[in-house]
Amino acid sequence: MDKKYKVPVREQDPKERVRNFQEVSYGYNAEEAALEASRCIQCRNPRCVGGCPVSIRIPEFIKAILEGNMPGAASIIAQDSSLPAVCGRVCPQESQCEGVCIMGIKNDPVAIGKLERYVADWARENNYSTAIPAVPNGKKVAIVGSGPAGLACATDLAKAGCDVTIFEALHKPGGVLVYGIPEFRLPKEEVVDYEINQVRKLGVKIECNVVVGRTVTIDQLFEREGFDAVFVGSGAGLPKFLGIPGENFNGVVSANEFLTRSNLMEAYSPEADTPIYVGKRVAVVGGGNVAMDAARTALRLGARVEVVYRRTQKEMPARVEEVHHALEEGVTFQMLTNPVAVLGTEKGWVTGLRCIRMELGEPDESGRRRPVEIPGSEFDIDCDVAIIALGTSSNPLIARTTPGLEINRHNGIVADERGITSRPGVFAGGDVVSGAATVILAMGAGRQAAKSILEYLGV
């Protein structure tokens, strides 16, 4: 084998997979993993570790794989990550660990994500648990939200002996992992439910259907229920719309609505009661992971799908692998294009998007070149469903019902890098602080906050 290139990962045939919701990537088997692991040159100053937001000891776990020491590999990863089966699958590796891998300078970087996934899947399939039962320390901590931030925070606190309860607004725990990211990228029963059960096994209680700020306030959690500290990991779930004419026509949905119907409510399955409207031609507006997930879900539900994005493929914030998969599956792209109006029938059903062509101008604050409209370049795209995937902001509910909790102008909670907020005893992290980001960053923030909470509680 040529060590210049990654060991290719086996995937479902694009023609087949557009007709089902099963996972696209099969992951490595033992042989492939060992082969890929042998590509790592075990750098003394591993750049990859610096590229990982939670500093997983990458060369060490790769070495353990090579030595056939799988329990060892799992334990090394577990020291820094509580959701490796998830992160191995959904991290934007190309801009994190793999983006700085030394091998990547001349050749392909080591497939760190795929190796991490392999280890995590091995641990699950072999019932290898890295959890150690803790001695109770008598402290009660409440966690708001069961996404990656909340789960990671809960895990560390439970391991330290705290009595932890997670309160989740929806009927199922997992946050974006269950309502946002589709089955074909992140299997729910196999991976997400398993990880959540691991957290439960540590003694963490999860109470669903509790909307903090409505069902119970943070003040009440302290005063009536005797919690000693609260961690808020409520995410950034509020969808943004374009604010263009026709946006409330029937058939215009947020990506969150579309994905929630399909994932959380399982509308893709014939047994589920929740309806989903897909139409024949779908236009998806946006260029992030959310847009790719919506596009590929619509494709699997039988529609022809076109993605409308105002910059070029190079600037797309989605994971490279997802864009690649979307193209393979037959999603088409209209780059440098922005909708200016939604077109509809007299009865208010969508018939298309009026778009305008863009060109890239000077770089903006994000360092990406700012798209500017080309006057007179309007044209129409036919569609009977338009999915808006422009990003999300924080739900203001908790901030509004928690006196003394400072928020920023995007309704996000203000917290420092240790997760400390303006309210003593209240900590926060993940998307609710950073704005929509990534699973690994949310998890890292949850773990940081757990450290701060333990300090605050004096344990």
Added chain:
Amino acid sequence: MYKILKKRILAPDICLMEVSAPRVASSAQPGQFIIVRVGEKGERVPLTICDFDPVAGSVTIVTQRVGASSRKIFALEVGESFEDFAGPLGVPSEFIHQSEEALQQKRYLFIAGGLGTAPVYPQVKYLHQKGAHVDVIIGAKTRDLVIMEEEMKQVASQVYICTDDGSYGFKGMVTARLKELLDTGAQYDQAVAIGPMIMMKFVTVTARRYNLPLIVSLNTLMVDGTGMCGACRVTVGGKTRFACVDGPEFDAYKVDFDEAMRRQSMYKTQELDADHKCKIGLGNG
């Protein structure tokens, strides 16, 4: 699990249930709703809180059988449980922020259409307990569909019944009854209308002629009910608002009813289509 403690049939397709949900019961306020789910594959269905008892830890809901999910709810019996019962959701009615002294000076009129009588009840009860003057118009298609009349009479000063077919009370729609009431000199500081979207639209048209301040409660489509999806969005005063977190109650004069009615029918063809269960054409060969 949320156990059904009591069940009472109010009309052929309408039932009242008292459900054990201590957390919801202890924080519920008039104007709010809950979301229930029946079974593992169930839809999230929004229903208004019709009464609540923090001591007993129970919440009362009233459900009308209209489609697949409400039929599942209706079929549940005492002793059985809801899979999920989340809430209270939505913003409580504006009047809960007013002082008792202020409310004692106020005259309220509630206009309930059909099932709307149920969500009106907790509001009338609250205002009555605070000493406000409250009259209620209850409208229904026919006598059989008039619900909660006795309960309402306990808490309202006057209850005016009207039926479309004249089988009970005034013959005609709530709008006609409203017009008659206002024409004969009745004065109110605030009116609240709850019922089918079309009824609320026409009550708004009528009330506008009398400059009567009016609030409506919008029963839009919803999925999560927590502000996460935007399925419930409505145009109010030219701005997009989410009924589940900004409402469900809004100033009637600012609501775009035509858009709201259109959006409510979004899944209608699909729901009625008997084949809609197969959503991706799998299994059809």
